[in-house]
Structure formats: C-alpha cells, structure tokens
Amino acid sequence: MLGYGELLAFDRMAADARLAPDLRRRAILSEMAAGEIANYRRLVGRLSALDVDPEAAMRPYQEPLRAYHDRTVPHDWLEALTKAYVGDGIADDFFKEMVGFLDEPDRGLVQRVVHDSRYNEFAASEIKAAISADPKVANRLSMWARRLIGEGLIQAQTVAVARPALAELIVNASGDQSGVQALLKRLAQTHGQRMADVGLNN
Amino acid sequence: MLGYGELLAFDRMAADARLAPDLRRRAILSEMAAGEIANYRRLVGRLSALDVDPEAAMRPYQEPLRAYHDRTVPHDWLEALTKAYVGDGIADDFFKEMVGFLDEPDRGLVQRVVHDSRYNEFAASEIKAAISADPKVANRLSMWARRLIGEGLIQAQTVAVARPALAELIVNASGDQSGVQALLKRLAQTHGQRMADVGLNN
Numbered sequence: 001m002l003g004y005g006e007l008l009a010f011d012r013m014a015a016d017a018r019l020a021p022d023l024r025r026r027a028i029l030s031e032m033a034a035g036e037i038a039n040y041r042r043l044v045g046r047l048s049a050l051d052v053d054p055e056a057a058m059r060p061y062q063e064p065l066r067a068y069h070d071r072t073v074p075h076d077w078l079e080a081l082t083k084a085y086v087g088d089g090i091a092d093d094f095f096k097e098m099v100g101f102l103d104e105p106d107r108g109l110v111q112r113v114v115h116d117s118r119y120n121e122f123a124a125s126e127i128k129a130a131i132s133a134d135p136k137v138a139n140r141l142s143m144w145a146r147r148l149i150g151e152g153l154i155q156a157q158t159v160a161v162a163r164p165a166l167a168e169l170i171v172n173a174s175g176d177q178s179g180v181q182a183l184l185k186r187l188a189q190t191h192g193q194r195m196a197d198v199g200l201n202n
Numbered sequence: 203m204l205g206y207g208e209l210l211a212f213d214r215m216a217a218d219a220r221l222a223p224d225l226r227r228r229a230i231l232s233e234m235a236a237g238e239i240a241n242y243r244r245l246v247g248r249l250s251a252l253d254v255d256p257e258a259a260m261r262p263y264q265e266p267l268r269a270y271h272d273r274t275v276p277h278d279w280l281e282a283l284t285k286a287y288v289g290d291g292i293a294d295d296f297f298k299e300m301v302g303f304l305d306e307p308d309r310g311l312v313q314r315v316v317h318d319s320r321y322n323e324f325a326a327s328e329i330k331a332a333i334s335a336d337p338k339v340a341n342r343l344s345m346w347a348r349r350l351i352g353e354g355l356i357q358a359q360t361v362a363v364a365r366p367a368l369a370e371l372i373v374n375a376s377g378d379q380s381g382v383q384a385l386l387k388r389l390a391q392t393h394g395q396r397m398a399d400v401g402l403n404n
Contacts (some may be wrong), residue, residue, distance in 0.1 A: 007225065010232055014216030023209065023257050027242055030212055034236035040229055055225050 001159065001166070002113070003043035005065055007090070010036040012069050014082035016024040025077070025126070032084060032119045039113045046109055060163055064155040071151045078130050082102040082200075084143050085123035086148050088115045089194045093187050101173035142201040149191070203361065203368070204315070205245035207267055207293070212238040214271050218282035225280070227328070234286060234321045241315045248311055262365055266357040273353045280332050284343050284402075287325035288350050290317045291396045295389050303375035329400040343379040344403040351393070 013033035020026035036142045044054045073081035092114045099110050131138045160167040192202040215235035222228035246256045275284035294316045301312050333340045362369040376382045394404040 004225075007229060007232065010236075011216065011220065014213065014235065018213065023206075025241065025261060027209060027246065030209065030239045031243065033216065034212075034239045036234045037229065037236045041233065044229065058225060 001056060001058075001061040001065075002091075002095075003040055003047065004061045006036045006040035006113075007058075007125075008045065008065050008069055009033070009087070010040065013080075013084060016074055016083070019074060019077045019080050021077055025086070028122055029080065029084065032115075035116060035119070042109060042112060046106065061159065064162075065159045067158075068151050070154045072148050078127065078137065079142060079144050080146055081123045081126050083148055085120060085127065085198070086119065086145050086191070086194070087152075090149075090152070090187060090191055091115070093190045097183055098173075106125070124198045127200070131199045138199050138201070142195070145195060145202075147202055203260075203263040203267075204293075204297075205249065205256060206263045207240055208238045208242040208315075209260075209268050210271055211289070212242065215286060217283075218276055218285070221276060221279045221282050230321070230324055231286065232315075232377050234290075236319060237296065237321070238333045244314060248308065250351065259277050263361065266364075269360075270357045274350050278402070280329065280339065280343060281346050283325045284346055285350055287322060287329065287400070288393070288396070289348050289354075290322065292351075292354070292393055293317070293370070293388060295392050299385055299388070300375075302378070326400045334402045340401050340403070347397060347402055347404075361377055376388060 013029055013036065014187045017029040017033065020029055047054045047057055071084060074083055080093045095110050095114050099107055102110060127141065131141075170183070171177060171180055174183050195202045212235045214232055215238065219228045219231040219235065223230055249256045249259055274285060276285050297312050297316050301309055304312060329343065333343075372385070373379060373382055376385050397404045
C-alpha cells in the first residue's frame with residue numbers, strides 16, 4: 001500500500017508542480033516528487049527480497065489510492081502544497097508509529113522512507129506567507145485540508161474492509177481495538193498541531 | 203537551456219510513465235524522470251554560484267522547449283521510450299562534446315549531468331524486444347524518431363536565431379563553421395548508430 005502510494009504521489013506531485021508560480025518553486029515540488037520514487041524503489045526492493053511480486057502485492061490498493069487522488073486534484077499552487085504538507089505529514093507520522101511494530105530490516109527501511117523535513121519546512125513557509133499576505137486564504141485552505149482528510153479516511157475505510165488482514169495487522173500490533181483508537185488519536189493530534197503551525201484550523 | 207530542458211524532461215517523462223504496461227516499467231521511467239530533476243538542481247546551483255538568476259536565464263528557452271514537447275507527445279509506451287532513448291542519447295552526446303570546450307568546474311558539472319547508462323540500456327532492450335515480437339514496430343518507431351529529430355532541429359534553429367550569442371559560443375568553441383559542421387556530423391553519426399543498435403532505421 002505504501003509502495004503504490006509513493007508511486008502515485010510521484011505522479012501527482014510531478015503534475016502539480018506545473019501549478020507553481022515560478023521555476024524555483026516548481027523545481028522544489030518536482031524534487032519532492034522525485035523523493036517519492038526513491039522511496040518506492042526501497043519498498044519494492046524489500047518486497048522482492050521477500051519473494052513477493054510487487055505488482056500483485058500492490059494491485060488491491062491501486063483503486064482506493066487512485067480514487068483519493070482523483071477526488072483531490074489541486075486547483076492552484078497553495079492547494080497543491082497543502083496536499084503535500086498534510087499528506088506527507090500524516091504518512092510520516094504513520095511510518096513513525098509503524099517503526100515500533102517492526103523488526104529489522106523493515107524497521108530501518110521505514111525510517112528511511114520518512115520524508116526530508118526541508119520540504120515540509122518549505123511547504124509550511126509558503127502556506128504561512130500566503131496567509132499573512134491574505135488572511136482569507138486560511139479559511140479556504142483549512143476547508144481543503146478537511147476535504148483531504150475526509151477523502152483519505154473514506155479510502156482507508158475501503159482498504160480496511162477489502163483487506164481485513166491489513167487491518168488485523170495494525171490491531172494486533174497496537175494490542176487491541178483501544179490501542180488502535182489511541183494510535184488514531186495520536187495521528188489526529190499531530191495533524192492538528194501541524195495545521196496550527198501554519199495558521200490553519202483543524 | 204539545458205537546465206530548463208531538464209525540468210521539462212522531468213515533467214514530460216513523469217507524465218509519460220503512465221503509459222507503461224506495468225508498475226515495474228512505470229517505476230523505471232519515473233526514475234529516469236527523477237534523474238532529470240537532480241541534473242536541473244546541479245545546473246541551477248552553478249547558475250546561482252555565477253550570480254545569474256536561473257529564472258531569467260531560462261526564460262528565452264521556455265517557449266522552444268515547450269513547443270518541442272507539445273509537438274512530440276507520445277501516444278503509447280514505445281513512443282515514450284523511444285523519445286527518452288533518442289532524446290537523452292543526443293543530449294548526452296552533446297554534453298560530451300561540450301566537455302572539451304569547458305574549464306572546471308563546468309567541465310565536471312557537465313560530466314555529472316550525463317544520464318545513467320542503465321536507463322538507456324533498459325529503453326534499448328524494450329525497443330528491441332518489441333521489434334522482435336512484431337517487426338512492423340520498427341517502421342513505426344523509425345518514423346517517430348525522425349519526427350523527434352525534425353522537431354528538435356526546428357526548435358534548435360529557433361533558439362540559434364533568437365540567441366545568436368549561444369550559437370556564436372558553439373561556433374567559437376568548435377573553431378569555425380566547418381568545426382560546427384563536423385560536430386553536427388559526429389552527433390548525427392552517433393545517433394544513427396544508436397538507432398541501428400535497437401533495430402531502427404535512420
């Protein structure tokens with residue numbers, strides 16, 4: 001799921017980079033995209049080492065991940081950046097939670113897959129600058145971020161229903177259902193903090 | 203010109219990767235795209251070190267490079283691969299010619315910008331396999347390659363007319379007009395050999 005997620009994130013971020021107001025910013029989003037494909041390669045390498053066909057392993061996740069992106073196509077540069085900021089932020093928090101559940105070499109692999117923080121800082125500073133230039137932007141981007149989260153949750157639910165083994169894995173690793181609730185709460189809290197950091201309302 | 207060329211190559215290859223018949227091949231073209239953006243960064247770094255604004259320096263080349271890509275949008279996976287194979291091949295040959303004209307640090311920079319040969323080998327083996335499965339493919343892709351070269355020459359001509367200083371640079375470095383003719387002849391010969399290597403007619 002993470003592997004196909006990276007491949008699709010590459011594809012969509014590369015396209016979103018066209019929305020940038022200048023070449024400098026366009027190049028930075030393009031580099032963020034390029035980082036996703038490096039992560040994809042790492043994850044596929046591990047699947048192959050486990051003798052798993054990456055194509056077959058990723059097939060069940062193609063439809064929900066594609067649906068997420070199709071329903072959250074950014075209309076301008078700030079929406080594109082907010083999508084990268086919010087999406088990569090939650091993905092990284094999720095990876096960090098998973099680290100505790102994993103043995104080596106998967107633990108090390110997942111630690112390497114976490115995004116380069118300088119890109120997050122770039123996205124954060126762009127969003128903050130736009131809000132300070134025009135405070136109305138905060139409301140629009142806050143709504144957009146809620147839509148991203150909403151669509152993400154819908155697709156996560158689809159995956160959990162279609163792939164009970166994956167849901168079970170997270171339940172077992174978290175201990176029990178209340179462990180999962182605690183995990184989701186931590187993800188929600190960190191997301192809320194990340195939104196507040198750039199002046200967005202959760 | 204090379205810098206903006208890399209940025210646009212990233213953008214178009216990332217989009218072309220969607221034409222791949224499976225995830226493995228899609229990832230390889232995506233990685234080729236990611237390599238272009240790394241080269242873009244290297245070239246921009248050098249422009250900045252020379253106190254040149256990359257945006258301003260690239261502006262004159264945006265229109266001809268965009269026109270080249272707009273007129274050569276691949277319709278399928280083999281056209282996309284042939285475009286990468288032919289385009290990167292000529293670009294690399296050009297870079298290698300330029301190395302002799304440059305002092306350090308530009309010489310070392312241009313050497314690093316040359317593409318990773320394993321991607322060229324991948325493109326070559328895909329094209330050869332497609333031709334061996336269906337010999338009619340050779341004719342179609344040979345025509346396509348001629349169109350790529352034709353559009354490339356038209357845009358190169360546009361640049362040479364609009365930017366006489368650049369044309370002059372290459373003339374001076376080559377010695378004189380006959381030096382330029384010899385350079386173009388070498389590029390054409392290597393291109394012809396590369397076409398023959400995969401079973402295409404020049």
